[in-house]
Amino acid sequence: MANDKNAGSGKLGTFGYNALALSIFILLWTIVSWISESLFLPTPWTVLKSFLDLCTYGDVEGISLGMHIFKSTLRIFAGFVAACILGIPLGILMGLYPRVYDSTKSVIEPIRFIPPVAWIPLVIVLLVGFSRYAFIIWLGAFFPIFIGTLLSVRSVNPTHIDVPRSFGAKRLYIIRKIVIPSTLPDIFTGMRVGMGIGWDCIMAAEMIGGENEGLGVMILKYAELIRIEDIMVGMIVIGAIGFFINEIFIFVERRVFKWKEAIVIS
């Protein structure tokens, strides 16, 4: 189709605009830090040097930046997978059987409104090591995934359900072939939101979790030393990882849900 060519040039155009936006941002940052001459606002080049030093020599305790990234990502991944494994089936179940949700919401809803960060002191006391972080991430990621799935199941287009029903389809067929495919885009959105909240939680959890590795711990170490350029490396790495993960989600979403792309044949 003619649209394919446009799509290709569109992607290049988007990439070009993003590269330009990033260049302008770096330029403005450089100008502001030069003008201010403040020790607390390092130039991008100072931050880049710190990044290379952290990669090569590690932090004040000799722990490399790669190890900090690995530890944080692993914790996120564990909590996120657990949130998906529990949140998606539970959301589907409670969406299909609203009475289950209605009968248990006095427990579910108050827990949903407790910020995951508020659990940290309790978790430090009750859990140990890796499970502390996984639990906090799980708590943060679980509710967007669970609620997204639950609401999506409830809002499946009734006509789409009536189509197989009118051919005599059984309930299991309708769940497999209509309800689940219909809810997948919303589940995916819930997962993206859950992943973002997971990163919020890991930072907070690592800052007070008592271990030496993780991006949150690294930022805190340098905050105590007032080494802004190293703090900014931690911040930028978190942003870059978040951006990268989000792009992966978008890529998979476009592949899996290509039926959502509207190209009308005239």
Place this chain on the structure above:
Amino acid sequence: MAGRKVKIEVRNLSKHFDDLIVLHQMDFDIYEGEFLCVVGPTGCGKTTFCNVVTGLLPITEGSITMGGEKIDFKKHNVSFVFQEPSCIPWRTIWDDVKIGLEIRKVPKKEINERVSAILDLTGLTEFKDFYPSQISAGMKQRVVIARSFVTEPDLLLMDEPFGQLDSSTRFYIENQLIKVWQKTKRTIIFVTHNLEEAVYLSERILVCTQKPTGIKEEVIVDLPHPRDITDREFVKIRNRVTDLVKWW
């Protein structure tokens, strides 16, 4: 209609929603291979009638029988074309059309043959790998028609299926429908509020009353297809149906 075999018998059919009586003691027959239109004032319960016939809503009183047996769409082969757009967004045209056959566990080879044949008949073959979001509203309705006919239904119920189409697309799809019906000779109940459409398509028209809905009168449309909407006889029948539908 004398001499034609009765396919479906509707007897004393009533449907109540608590105190609201929507359908009230409806009695009529539908003949084998007939194209029957049901018309009536807006809000008279035409969609309720369709939902009751297909079993999507339970009957309050009376019966609908096909070949002497109570109609049951798990046993009888009944297809339904909905008023709302009903293509399944994540299924390609091919997969959407085959859904009824898939549910009825028809062998794969037969599915392929039947789906190919109906896509040819409805002019959709070259779009078989497209998703509904990639085709126009008129084509979507052709997909729904193909999906309904591919199961070779004993009864096909169509609930104002072309209500959301512009007039030229509607005219084209109506002709497609007639073509498919003439080729397959399925029994069709077509519910519409468009009186010209009813006269254009059907062999017989049942005119419903205001709520509680009953059958006011039946009008035979004994005109050959394709019909000419400017033909004197066509206009005469249309005017008669219009007079019958008037409630003011």
